[in-house]
Amino acid sequence: MIVVEVLQAVLLIALAPLMSGIVSKLKAGMQNRPGAGVLQPYRDLYKLCRKGRAVSGSCSWIFHAVPVVCMASMLILAAMTPFVYTGVLAPYGGLVTVVYMFTMYRFAMVLGGLEGGSTFGGMGSSREMMMSVLIEPALLLGIATLAVLSGAGTDMGDISEAIATMGVAAVGPALILAACSFMITLLAENARIPFDNPTTHLELTMVHEAMILEYSGKELAMMEYSSMLRMTVFMAMLGSLFLPWGISCTGEPVSLVVSLVLALAKMLVIAFAMALVESVLCKSRLFKVPNLLTVSFALSLIAMISLYIL
Amino acid sequence: MISQVRTDREGFRASAIDLDSDGYRLMDMFTEEPFGDAGAVSALFRRGDDVVRLWYPTDGRGVTLSRDIPCASPFERRMAEMSGITFDMGTDPIVYRRRGDGHPLQKTPYDRSTEVRIPLKPNSTVGDDVFEIPVGPVHAGIIEPGHFRFSVAGEPVIELNPSLGYTHRGIEKLMEVPAGRDMSRLVERISGDTCVANCIAYAEIMESDTRIPRRARIIRVLMAEMERLYNHIGAVTGICTDTAFNVPSAMGSGIQERVFRMNMSLTRHRQLMNCVVPGGVRRDIPDSRLRELDDFLIRLKFDLMDLTDRMMDSPALQDRLEGTGVLTNAKAVGIGAVGPIARASGVRSDVRRELDYECYGDLGLNLCSDDRGDVNARTMVRIGEIYESINLVHQCAEMLEPGETRVRAVPSDGFHCSVVEAPRGELVHSAVVRDGRVWRYSVRDPSFVNWFGMCHAVPGNVVPDFPLINKSFGLSYAGNDL
Amino acid sequence: MVGTGDIGLDSVYLIILFAPAAIGMLCGLCGRSGRLPGILCAVSCVAGILCFPFHTFSPGLSYELPVGSYLGAYAVSFDQLGSIFISVSSVVFLMVMTHMSHSGHGYTPRYSGMCCALFLAVTLCMCADSAILLLLAWEAVSMVTFLMARTDGNESARWRFLAVTHIGGLVLMAVYGYMWAATGSGYLHDWQGVGGIVGPTASVIMVLLLFIGFGTKLGTVPFHAWMPDMYAASPTHTTVLLTTVCSNAAVLMLFRAVYAYVGADGMTDAGMVLVVLSAVTALWGAMESMIQTEPKRILAYSSMENMALVTLCLSLGLVFSPSSPSLTALVILAGLLHALNHSVFKSLMLLTVDSVEDVTGERQIDRLGGLAKVLPALSAVAFVGVASLAAIPPMNGFISEWLMLQSLIGTDAIASDLRVAMPLLVAMMGVCGMIVATSYARLFGFMFLGRPRSKGASEPRPLRKGSIGPVAVLAGMCVAMGMLSYPLMDALSEGACAVAGIDASYRDGLSGSLEPLTLGIMIFGTIAVVLVASRLFSRGRTETDIWGCGGTLDERMQYSSEGFSQPLVRVFHPFYGDTSGIEGGRYRTRFQEPFVKYIYIPLGSILLRTSLQVKRLQTGNIQTYLGYILATLVVALMAVRLL
Structure with missing residues (x-):
């Protein structure tokens, strides 16, 4: 089974740029534009990798460590996430560790932003921290809801399996509310509209992009790739934890194939939902963002409490 | 007068x-x-x-x-x-x-x-936690060069100082040539997206007392309104783009592109350059094109309604725009703000109604204004003016009668001045002609005064709202720098 | 038990543990050289480090001084929990002493002597077996830290500390005295189950008082007002010792008093009250730490937050205890482990801050920056420190927070209706965790990253020789206690369960598995692989300036620390009560702490008003006073007569 676990991690890692490309393509379609091909992110990353780097003279080792840490944390997360099979390569610590791995990524990014030494990096870091203070509790609560709902502890594979075997019985207010909250968190964590504009050129409005403004070449490629992988991991988590039906629990070849097809279909649906949200909403005012995040927080809180009182 | x-x-x-x-x-x-x-x-x-x-x-x-x-x-x-x-x-x-x-x-x-x-003057706000955000003159997007320096202690802007002058070309000096020489090619480049208005102002000076054929005057107004149309559509689209309101933004860009193409078919230039000259217009508009224009305007109006409905029906967008970057009426009067910016702050003034230059006196025109002075008001005034411009182009097209379109114009010695409503507001050209030579030519672009309006509107807003406010003012850098 | 006068290995150990420090204390107080007490203290510290190994080798070490006192005997005894605490605290103590000797602060011999005294006092607090010794040691801790906090500058902070900590001390003395009276024994091992003797109401009151009493030391709201000023004003090494080893002692004493003596039965409601109090403290500490501009103040408020998490766990134990012993064991373990972890990473950070202050001469984070370029080694250890503080896996801070979250998520197992409150606590942990992460990112970012903001930061003096060693050891411990946490957790939990009389394993309370070692290896391995892979495809590198949008950046054009936290301050505006504006030509932001505004200031004004009214009685006229005496006498006589 270790082969399947390795394969699904590799698949997730390889799919990340594609997912980003698909979301962009869907968004372009909704705007009546042909848009770039779905493989464009791969080309972009390749192009960045071949370029040289411009590094400011005032940068220290932290500047070069940040992309490495970001990328490593996301690779580990990819190995922790069940995608087509409930067994995972790195089950260490379950969902709580997942949250802290996200924290690790964010912490590194924020330090990278501050290391830049310009005002933009600090600006991005400061805004990122404002959002994450409200994102993290929602994420933790969503996870706690899953753990309590499934009664299978905090290991992601177990939760996925438990909810999948519960079938329709699992679909209650708790799961639905938690999934909604997770979807908002997904948008916020991945710097999508209405929280941030991933395609903006306006330095002053940036959050995520501002933090990586000083990076170039291969290091920028690593940062870009990490954020693509983060989005993909989030999508995979939404698919395999909140809508796990069809995921392979046994690892038999037939169930794996079915699970793979379903998983990809789920990813496409989520990508479509993301593109739709990004097309109907506009970027929110900076200090309205906390209100939106509070909604996500409240949803997950209600989800968790509903488990106890209903 | x-x-x-x-x-x-x-x-x-x-x-x-x-x-x-x-x-x-x-x-x-x-x-x-x-x-x-x-x-x-x-x-x-x-x-x-x-x-x-x-x-x-x-x-x-x-x-x-x-x-x-x-x-x-x-x-x-x-x-x-x-x-x-x-x-x-x-x-x-x-x-x-x-x-x-x-x-x-x-x-x-x-x-x-x-x-x-001359080194830039540092901002005056000081404090332990106050720092400055310098932006420009090189920007991440394709915009004109300008340097902005914000004093902030976090997100709210305490002080904003723009410093422009990166596109100074010495236009006023270059205009000092023998009075008979046609400098409209240079005048068109004072600010590329205001070429018709600038050219009309220049032509009015150079024409002094020459009688210009009526057909030429109507065509000039038609051009001026087409120019206003694409400028305002661009500005409204820009608001959508800056708020990441993607679908209307793509729609707006599409509409603006169609206006450009219509311009191309009318004058063989997408931005109507090389069209207005002293003494009339360089090229006549054939009737076939006018019919095409008519159809185009009807479709344009429907598409614009779709766009503006989407904008006004979106609470998310309204939330972004309302109350952002308020230029109060007192401030607008104080700095002598002009154009849509002033009209959005309750200054009910429009050169087209006050000075019946060209043939504006024969056209019916509603004045769009708003009292709130925020980004939303400026956007609404522009949207209103878009519909007015469509209306004016219709009227012009109907009024066109066959006739000549160009005569020879000779400027007389003395002082001349012309005031024109450019898309950004009141544009003033003035010239002193001495001994058949332009002795001094002065251009006052509307942006030159409106820049100060933005300095008043930004402080108190948060940093990420600045690009939006800037876009709602939609000022010209080249016009300011000359 | 080793009897009195029995000369053996145990006695030798005790002599090595206490005698050098005692001699060092005397030497320091009357001697001229600061080195001797330092060396002697180090010897004691090494013995202290060996406490846990020695305990495993020869359990049940205890000793009673042959000469007793009027108030009872002076006895010590070492249990497993105590010895772990002593070992960890001693490591920290040793590192602080080592750093101190290389710090160039020029401490006086008396200061070194007082360090010895503090070591004695703290160790005795952790191992005392008689009430009188415990109370004396606890008082000594307060007095010695008060004396060690002496600076030339602001003295009001340490007097306030003395006042608050003595109020707490009095409360504790009352509780311990009551327990002493109830059991009739001066030996602490006889106090087991005193809760049953005094009855449930008295037990609840005692537990509340215990939390308040120790809370004054740990900075529980509203008794935290002394903390930041004291931490910022004292010499850094005093601050380190105060916040690490003294807090450890307080946590251990609190745990023993609550769980061993009074007992956790029937404390659910009281526990919930304490949970709320701790949660408020944690949030408040986190939020305040984010807006401070002095590194020591940031760390002071962070101590408040961390200690609040510890008391949160200990009070949660009270809530869980009736329904789930394994969950209780888990949550207690989380709290105690966090206290130990905190002492390691907090001492690491404070010592780093001390080095930074030393080389730059700057005490404001807004005047630092760019130090990672010139002090890479120091920045690396500081990075480990903030990573631990921010609970980044696989550091030790992560392990204890993971345990806390596990215990909160596992509450499905408890029957109480109070479990509905657990989601709120999970959310609290999340908010708190991210705010402190912001605060530490800010601390690290503004000290070490970016461009220098002052001359001191751009041209720092070279780091003092030997001052990096101790912090490096502590950084190593942060990693080691994270990755090798299972043996530590097992030992700690075993000790804690023995003290609290819990018959369950914390592992049964876990609802997920954690393999810190594998996780750690995986994280470091992946980082190494990515690093090597990225080096393989190395392309050209151009040295440039920082992107300044076509201009050059001057020293004003970098984010300020207050600017960094401003968005969050704005989000939590009602709690910060911040107002900003131009005052005297300078822009500044003022914060009004609600505790000061709504508790201290009204309380102060009420006291003042009452005193003013009482003052009217004091006419200074002898006849009036005679009149008072007469009236009192009459009333007293009548009262006696009537009764």
């Missing part, structure tokens, strides 16, 4: 204050060289269709008006910078930002090699 009043140095200030308190608004100030016998400082005031030129001879020392009429300050700064005239306050550089031996507008040869850049 241009009257000229000559005063002496002492009487100038009193007369200016009199005019100001009579409801005249200061439009422009400029100098004539060389100082001494022939030198002069002129101030142009306007109330309705009444334009007054108040001037006094000078030997190089100016009379400071900005204490009594604050909106004189930018003009005085510009005169001090470009002509070396001295005022006893407020002479920071504003459009050129370089200092050398002599000054750019002097009549004797000017050696540029001695120039040095």
Whole structure:
């Protein structure tokens, strides 16, 4: 089974740029534009990798460590996430560790932003921290809801399996509310509209992009790739934890194939939902963002409490 | 309706204050060289269709008006910078930002090699936790160069100082040529997206008393309104783009592109360049194109309705726009703001209604205005003007009768002034012609005064709202720098 | 038990543990050289480090001084929990002493002597077996830290500390005295189950008082007002010792008093009250730490937050205890482990801050920056420190937070209706965790990253020789205690369960598995692989300036620390009560702490008003006073007569 676990991690890692490309393509379609091909992110990353780097003279080792840490944390997360099979390569610590791995990524990014030494990096870091203070509790609560709902502890594979075997019985207010909250968190964590504009050129409005403004070449490629992988991991988590039906629990070849097809279909649906949200909403005012995040927080809180009182 | 009043140095200030308190608004100030016998400082005031030129001879020392009429300050700064005239306050550089031996507008040869850049003045706000965010002149997007310096202690902007002057080309000096020479190609490039309005203003000066065929006048108005159309559509689209309101933004870009293509088919230039010349228009519009234009306008109106409905129906967008970047009515009057910016702040003024230049007197035109002065008001005023422009183009197309479109125009000696409503607002050209030669040509772009409006509107808003406010003002950098 | 006078290995150990420090204390107080007490203290510290190994080798070590006192005997005894605490605290103590000797602060011999005294006092607090010794040691801790906090500058902070900590001390003395009276024994091992003797109401009151009493030391709201000033004003090494080893002692004493003596039965409601109090403290500490501009103040408020998490766990134990012993064991373990972890990473950070202050001469984070370029080694250890503080896996801070979250998520197992409150606590942990992460990112970012903001930061003096060693050891411990946490957790939990009388394993309370070692290896391995892979495809590198949008950046054009936290301050505006504006030509932001505004200031004004009214009685006229005496006498006589 270790082969399947390795394969699904590799698949997730390889799919990340594609997912980003698909979301962009869907968004372009909704705007009546042909848009770039779905493989464009791969080309972009390749192009960045071949370029040289411009590094400011005032940068220290932290500047070069940040992309490495970001990328490593996301690779580990990819190995922790069940995608087509409930067994995972790195089950260490379950969902709580997942949250802290996200924290690790964010912490590194924020330090990278501050290391830049310009005002933009600090600006991005400061805004990122404002959002994450409200994102993290929602994420933790969503996870706690899953753990309590499934009664299978905090290991992601177990939760996925438990909810999948519960079938329709699992679909209650708790799961639905938690999934909604997770979807908002997904948008916020991945710097999508209405929280941030991933395609903006306006330095002053940036959050995520501002933090990586000083990076170039291969290091920028690593940062870009990490954020693509983060989005993909989030999508995979939404698919395999909140809508796990069809995921392979046994690892038999037939169930794996079915699970793979379903998983990809789920990813496409989520990508479509993301593109739709990004097309109907506009970027929110900076200090309205906390209100939106509070909604996500409240949803997950209600989800968790509903488990106890209903 | 241009009257000229000559005063002496002492009487100038009193007369200016009199005019100001009579409801005249200061439009422009400029100098004539060389100082001494022939030198002069002129101030142009306007109330309705009444334009007054108040001037006094000078030997190089100016009379400071900005204490009594604050909106004189930018003009005085510009005169001090470009002509070396001295005022006893407020002479920071504003459009050129370089200092050398002599000054750019002097009549004797000017050696540029001695120039040095004047360093930017630091912001005045200080505090332990206050820092400055410098943005520009190189931006991440394709926008004109301008440097902005924010003083902030977190997100809210405490102070904003723009410094422009990166696109100074010395237009005013280049305009000093024999009066008969057609300089419209240069005038079109004062600000690329305002070429028709600039050309009309230039042509009106050069035409002096020449009678221009009516067909040419109507075509000019038609062009001017097409120009306003694409500018305003671009500005409204920009609001959507900056708020990441993607679908309407893509729609807006599409609509603007179609206007460009219509322009192309009307005048063989997407931005209507090379069309208006002194004496008329360079090229006539055939009737087949007019029918095409008619169909186009009807479709355009439907598409625009779709776009504006989407914008107004989106609470998310309205939330972004309302209350952002408020320019109060008092501030707008104080800086002498013009155009849609002023109209959005409750200043009900439009040159097209006040001065019936070209054939605007024969056209029905509604004035769009708003009292709130925020980004939303500016957007709404622009949207209103888009529909008005469509209406005007329709009227022009119907009024067109066969006739000639160009005559020979010769400017007469003396002072000439023309005021035109450009898409960004009141545009003033003035010229002094001496001995068949343009002795001094002065251009006052609407952006030149409106930039100060933005400096007043931004503080108190958070940093990420600045691009939105900037876009809602939609100012020209090139027009300011000349 | 080793009897009195029995000369053996145990006695030798005790002599090595206590005698050098005692001699060092005397030497320091009357001697001229600061080195001797330092060396002697180090010897004691090494013995202290060996406490846990020695305990495993020869359990049940205890000793009673042959000469007793009027108030009872002086006895010590070492249990497993105590010895772990002593070992960890001693490591920290040793590192602080080592750093101190290389710090160049020029401490006086008396200061070194007082360090010895503090070591004695703290160790005795952790191992005392008689009430009188415990109370004396606890008082000594307060007094010695008060004396060690002496600076030339602001003295009001340490007096306030003395006052608050003595109020707490009095409360504790009352509780311990009551227990002493109830059991009739001066030996602490006889106090087991005193809760049953005094009855449930008295037990609840005692537990509340215990939390308040120790809370004054740990900075529980509203008794935290002394903390930041004291931490910022004292010499850094005093601050380190105060916040690490003294807090450890307080946590251990609190745990023993609550769980061993009074017992956790029937404390659910009281526990919930304490949970709320701790949660408020944690949030408040986190939020305040984010807006401070002095590194020591940031760390002071962070101590408040961390200690609040510890008391949160200990009070949660009270809530869980009736329904789930394994969950209780888990949550207690989380709290105690966090206290130990905190002492390691907090001492690491404070010592780093001390080095930074030393080399730059700057005490404001807004005047630092760019130090990672010139002090890479120091920045690396500081990075480990903030990573631990921010609970980044696989550091030790992560392990204890993971345990806390596990215990909160596992509450499905408890029957109480109070479990509905657990989601709120999970959310609290999340908010708190991210705010402190912001605060530490800010601390690290503004000290070490970016461009220098002052001359001191751009041209720092070279780091003192030997001052990096101790912090490096502590950084190593942060990693080691994270990755090798299972043996530590097992030992700690075993000790804690023995003290609290819980018959369950914390592992049964876990609802997920954690393999810190594998996780750690995986994280470091992946980082190494990515690093090597990225080096393989190395392309050209151009040295440039920082992107300044076409201009050059001057020293004002970099984010300020207050600017960094401003968005969050704005989000939590009602709690910060911040107002900003131009004052005297300078822009500044003022914060009004609600505790000061709504508790201290009204309380102060009420006291003042009452005193003013009482003052009217004091006419200074002898006849009036005689009149008072007469009236009192009459009333007293009548009262006696009537009764």
